[in-house]
Amino acid sequence: VPGGDGRxxxxxxxxxxxxxxxEELAALVRALGERTxxxxxxxxxxxxxxxxxEV
Known part of the structure; x- marks a missing residue:
């Protein structure tokens, strides 16, 4: 789905x-972005x- 900025x-x-x-998750996400x-x-x-x- 295209975003408003074309991405x-x-x-x-x-x-x-x-x-x-x-912070561990954030580091993994940064590493994935850099690697890919x-x-x-x-x-x-x-x-x-x-x-x-409500119940």
């Missing part, structure tokens, strides 16, 4: 990561949420 989005994903491992020449955007942390309605 093609390949993957849009959300992961729940333990706070103490957040791909622009990878990593954002967060975001507040956890749920799609479960």
């Amino acid at each position: 093609v989005h390949v993957l849009n994903a959300t992961y729940l990561v333990a706070e103490q491992r957040a 020449g791909t622009r990878i955007e990593l954002t967060g942390p975001w507040v956890p949420y749920s799609f479960v309605g």
Whole structure:
């Protein structure tokens, strides 16, 4: 799906990561981007949420 700036989005994903491992994930994402020449955007942390309605 093309973005507004002409880039093609390949993957849009959300992961729940333990706070103490957040920097490890960021380092892996940076390494993957460098190795592949791909622009990878990593954002967060975001507040956890749920799609479960009120019970």
